[in-house]
Amino acid sequence: MLNFNPRKALDKIKPYVPGKPINEVKRELGLTEVIKLASNENPYGPSPKAKEAMVKTISNVQLYPDGRAYELKEALAKFYNLKMNQIVVGNGSDEIIKLLSEAFLETGDNIVQAEPTFSEYEFGALLMGAEVKKVPLKDYTHDLEGLWQAIDKKTKLVYICNPNNPTGTIIDEKTLLEFLDKLPEGVIAVLDEAYAEYVTSEAYPDSIKLIDRYPVLILRTFSKIYALAGLRVGYGLGTEKLISLLEKAREPFNVNLLGQVAALASLQDTKYKENSKQKNKQARELFYLECEKRKINYVKSETNFVLMGVENADSAFKGLLQRGVIVRSGSVFGLPHHLRVSLGTSNEMEKFWHAFDEMEVK
Ligand SMILES: Cc1ncc(COP(=O)(O)O)c(C=O)c1O
Incomplete structure (x- = not known):
């Protein structure tokens, strides 16, 4: 029998739950097109x-x-x-x-x-x-x-x-x-x-x-x-x-x-960075407008992600996932009525809102 004696400290550690990888979602749900707005990455790619x-x-x-x-x-x-x-x-x-x-x-x-x-x-x-x-x-x-x-x-x-x-x-x-x-x-x-x-x-x-x-x-x-x-x-x-x-x-x-x-x-490459900042700012403002149009509350953000209100974070997360959009459910952060959405390119954000509007439970 193999017996291990790890340090007691490990008992308290829960594994990190990362944003779901694109390929995993494609495999699991049989989808060909999946976008990830879950890990606050820069959607415009490196310089x-x-x-x-x-x-x-x-x-x-x-x-x-x-x-x-x-x-x-x-x-x-x-x-x-x-x-x-x-x-x-x-x-x-x-x-x-x-x-x-x-x-x-x-x-x-x-x-x-x-x-x-x-x-x-x-x-x-x-x-x-x-x-x-x-x-x-x-x-x-x-x-x-x-x-x-x-x-x-x-x-x-x-x-x-x-x-x-x-x-x-x-x-x-x-x-x-x-x-x-x-x-x-x-x-x-x-x-x-x-x-x-x-x-x-x-x-x-x-x-x-x-x-x-x-x-x-x-x-x-x-x-x-x-x-x-x-x-x-x-x-x-x-x-x-x-x-x-x-x-x-x-x-x-x-x-x-x-x-x-x-x-x-x-x-x-300071120009490239400045460009990402400006594009992100525009994406953020557009995101707020889209929320306002739908009477959705949101938390004003200084970053490349926004916390938006939903009725049930886990159902909204699943609904979006089934439509090929990966976000983070707020329930991982103890916020069961929010989604954390990373700001993507304008195409990605269009897809996000399209998928969001399609869902019945949100
Ligand atoms: C607040 C904060 N600090 C640190 C990190 C870790 O970043 P890095 O990729 O440099 O390890 C992250 C990544 O999401 C983050 O959100």
Whole structure:
């Protein structure tokens, strides 16, 4: 008999439920045309410069990547006006969340986070045997006063997902500063800004300038506006001291070769990024109009996804799936009357509304 003795911490971990992959839906439902509006990807695809850089590098993949991601870090340092040793690059920002958990959390510690928010914060904490203290959103937005009150002597990390996934809402600079000003010593505020490049609100914090003033770690990614989700490149920005602690837990070749060159090329293609931002803004406004036409409530978003009201999230999710449209049911986030819809191309959004209008139960 095979007997395993895993760590107790694993008992509490539920497997991550990702947006359903297109091919799986095609196979399961016998459909030929399926669109995915479920994982907040950039529907316009990567910058041509990123593709060119990957093609150029493809015949070198017998080589290990640069373990320090020197050129990418150099470019990021220039982009943000930081030093290279204020940047840690990861296999997606998911990996930075894991590094943070490994570097800071052990049994007896806790993290404080909103509910609902991005699921990987909880995963990282549970994996390390730490507790998770959840503070409900207020009006779909982080309740910073509530988060502050939840912090205790065992708190090591407080996560602020800004804009928040799955609601798309932001915390403004003034509110964030008031919170950081009273943050107890020894607590790191993790500002997850995966969707920062999509934000159009003037009130959004310029968090980079906070690095030297507060114990913050900023998370950014190439998976969203830069459209490189499949390559897995994300990064963290903080003080040299904080980054050096995360570097201790990092594997030597954590960011793949193609990811490094594509991320570097994408970062430099500012026009392409700006274009994605503008197209997303238009898609967002059109989405609101379509909701209003149908008297559907929605949460105003600063991202490339929108939370919209439905009567029953699971039935609406299934109805759309049967019509070849994959979205996320809010019930995974504890929002049984919402769907989270990633904003696609205009063709995709037309398909979405067509499928939505066809459904009887929504
Ligand atoms: C808020 C937030 N943070 C982090 C991530 C992880 O991104 P990455 O692809 O860089 O691991 C996501 C992905 O959906 C996200 O929504």
